[in-house]
Each structure stands twice: as structure tokens, then as C-alpha cells.
Amino acid sequence: MRVGIIGATGYGGAELLRLLNQHPHVQDIILYSSSKEGMNIQESYPHLSEIYNKELQSINIDSVKEEVDTVFLATPPGVSSEWAGKIAEAGCQVIDLSGDLRLEDPSVYEAWYKREAAPSSLIQKAVYGLPEWNREWIKSAKIISNPGCYPTATLLGLAPLVKSDLIEFDSIIVDAKSGTSGAGRSPSAITHYSEMNENFKIYQINQHKHVPEIEQLLHQWNKKVSTITFQPHLVPMVRGIMATIYVKARKKTTEQELRELYREAYRHERFVRVRPDGQYPATKEVYGSNYCDIGLTYDERTGRITIVSVIDNVVKGASGQAIQNFNIMNGFEEGTGLKLVPMYP
Numbered sequence: 001m002r003v004g005i006i007g008a009t010g011y012g013g014a015e016l017l018r019l020l021n022q023h024p025h026v027q028d029i030i031l032y033s034s035s036k037e038g039m040n041i042q043e044s045y046p047h048l049s050e051i052y053n054k055e056l057q058s059i060n061i062d063s064v065k066e067e068v069d070t071v072f073l074a075t076p077p078g079v080s081s082e083w084a085g086k087i088a089e090a091g092c093q094v095i096d097l098s099g100d101l102r103l104e105d106p107s108v109y110e111a112w113y114k115r116e117a118a119p120s121s122l123i124q125k126a127v128y129g130l131p132e133w134n135r136e137w138i139k140s141a142k143i144i145s146n147p148g149c150y151p152t153a154t155l156l157g158l159a160p161l162v163k164s165d166l167i168e169f170d171s172i173i174v175d176a177k178s179g180t181s182g183a184g185r186s187p188s189a190i191t192h193y194s195e196m197n198e199n200f201k202i203y204q205i206n207q208h209k210h211v212p213e214i215e216q217l218l219h220q221w222n223k224k225v226s227t228i229t230f231q232p233h234l235v236p237m238v239r240g241i242m243a244t245i246y247v248k249a250r251k252k253t254t255e256q257e258l259r260e261l262y263r264e265a266y267r268h269e270r271f272v273r274v275r276p277d278g279q280y281p282a283t284k285e286v287y288g289s290n291y292c293d294i295g296l297t298y299d300e301r302t303g304r305i306t307i308v309s310v311i312d313n314v315v316k317g318a319s320g321q322a323i324q325n326f327n328i329m330n331g332f333e334e335g336t337g338l339k340l341v342p343m344y345p
């Protein structure tokens, strides 16, 4: 297949290129840029020297239509609402890494993103690309809205419990930590070295745009869930997300019962690994891979369940999951191009 990446000069785009470059069903990758047309991608990314030697193309719907079968939009919010519809109408598959098409209610998008929402007709066509729980819809989708990085870790960590009726549904607290690559390639006063090295910050308290995305899915899975508490933090590392999730059990349970619930839920999922008793995952254990690793415990004293869910934000939290969706949409074996052993140490 021939694939295009819009936003190839960003971190999500570069990771798509790294992974698609060794995908056996991808014959050609065209890179599009809104600001660096005519430049070679190696000028932006010297690590691609002698591996990928191509010029960035301007984004033009007629050439996109001629050149590619699938377009990955690795662009900031606001861009996909402009391009996804046109590209789909031109007959290409669209996989959007941004948050533009994830929220079903445009007024919720406008309240949290503080910008105009995409047209409802476009949002309705997009399938939320969380393969472990939405695989059947992804198979026939033409437009995928790829989940956010924090929602991926949080939803995979919460799904078995929320679907089980074992918990107090108003008790969910998510304490999430991310590396700085989650903020993209452009440096900012929040993420640059002097600000982040030897530092640990909470940000966007009670107002992160991933709150409604997480709540939307949890509510779809169980109508008893309405709101959650979610607080994101930045940690001085490049890749990785850890979501530590606290939930009150509705009645007495055991760690063994909970682990069995998770093992059963993810028995056939190649990218979700449930840790054995007493093991809790660290971000480095999924670094550079498409895995989501989950550990859990039950505190008999407080009746609280703690779930620890880790991903690499650029892989399972963005580009790897996008390729997992690409594989499912096209009937390829789901792990194609994603058989990545985490880099350790």
C-alpha cells in the first residue's frame, strides 16, 4: 500500500515513518508538510540519513488522491477537522492522531479544546481506534480517530473493572505522568530542558482535554460512570506514560479475583500484558514498543484497588496504535510491523 503522513516533521510523524519503513505491506511513504515543502526530511531528522531520503511535499488534495491509499494525520488539533473530510471524500482511508474527531458532542469539544469543532457529519463517520475494545468497528472504518496517549493508558487500565460492576463508579481517580515528547517537537517554556530537568510538574489541573475523552468511553461501557478525577503531570524523561488509577471496590474482593478478571479480559490481546502478583510495570519496560503493561493490587484495609498502566506515549499512545488500526482496517495481521521488543535499559 501507499501511505501518506501529514505532519511528518513532528514526533508522531517521525515515529510513523520509523515503523512504517519496515512494514511489509507498505510500498511507498509520501511525506507532506505545511511549512517545509521541498526540504529533505533528513534536514529535520539527521537520524534518517541513508535510510529515508525523500523530499517533503506540499499538502494538495489532488496529489494526495493520486499518490496514496491511506493518510495518517499527525497534526495538531484544528488541522484534521479541515483535512480529514476532504481526504476521505477523495477515497483514501484516514487515521487521525489528533483529538479533533474523538468527542461525539461538538459542544463538549468546544468547551475543552477552546476551538471550533469539526462538522458533526465528519465526527459521526470516525471510529474511535482503541483496538482492544473497538476492533469490530475498526474493521470497516474509513476514518479512525486514534485515541489520546493518556486515554489509551487509562482506558486499558480501567476497562475490565468498569465493565464488571465491581466498583463504586464515582470513586475513580487517575494520577497520570508523562514524558515531555507528549507535548510534541516545538519547545515551550513548560517543557524545555531548564524547566523540566530535575523537576516534576502537575499541569492543566481539572481541565485537561483528555478528561471528556476518557469519560465518554467509560460512560459508553457502563452508564453508571459519569465523571472522574484526572490529573496529568510532566516528568523529566522523554518517552513514557504511567497512569496510576485508584478506585474503591463496591464489596470485599481479592487480588487474585481482580487479576483473573484482567487476565480473562486481555487473554487474546497481544499488546496488553497483565503482570503477575507483586509486579508493577515501569515505563522503561515498554519503551519503544506497542505494549500496554498493567499491574494491580487490592488494599484490604482501605477497600481500594490500585491499577498501574504504562505505555510508550509515541508508540501505543500514538503512532504504534495508529498502525495497529491500519492493520485491522486493511485485514493485515494486527501485529504487522509492530513486533517491537521494548528497549532496555
Ligand SMILES: NC(=O)C1=CN([C@@H]2O[C@H](COP(=O)(O)OP(=O)(O)OC[C@H]3O[C@@H](n4cnc5c(N)ncnc54)[C@H](OP(=O)(O)O)[C@@H]3O)[C@@H](O)[C@H]2O)C=CC1
Binding pocket: 006, 007, 008, 009, 010, 011, 012, 013, 032, 033, 034, 035, 036, 073, 074, 075, 076, 077, 079, 097, 098, 099, 147, 148, 149, 181, 182, 183, 184, 185, 186, 313, 314, 317, 318
Ligand atoms: N507526541 C505524542 O506523544 C502524542 C501526540 N498525539 C497527537 O498527535 C498529533 C501530532 O503530535 P506531535 O507529532 O507530538 O506534534 P508535533 O508538534 O511534534 O508535530 C505536529 C506537526 O504538525 C504539522 N503542522 C502544524 N501545523 C499544521 C497545519 N496548519 N497544517 C498541516 N500540518 C501542520 C507540523 O509539520 P509541518 O510544519 O511540517 O507541516 C508539525 O511538525 C497531535 O494532535 C498530538 O496531540 C497523540 C498522542 C500522543
Ligand SMILES: CC(=O)N[C@@H](CCC(=O)OP(=O)(O)O)C(=O)O
Binding pocket: 077, 097, 098, 099, 147, 148, 149, 150, 178, 179, 180, 181, 182, 183, 184, 209, 210, 232, 234
Ligand atoms: C506531555 C503533554 O503535553 N502531553 C499532551 C498530550 C498529547 C496528546 O495525546 O494529545 P492529543 O489529545 O491532542 O492527541 C498534553 O498534555 O496535551
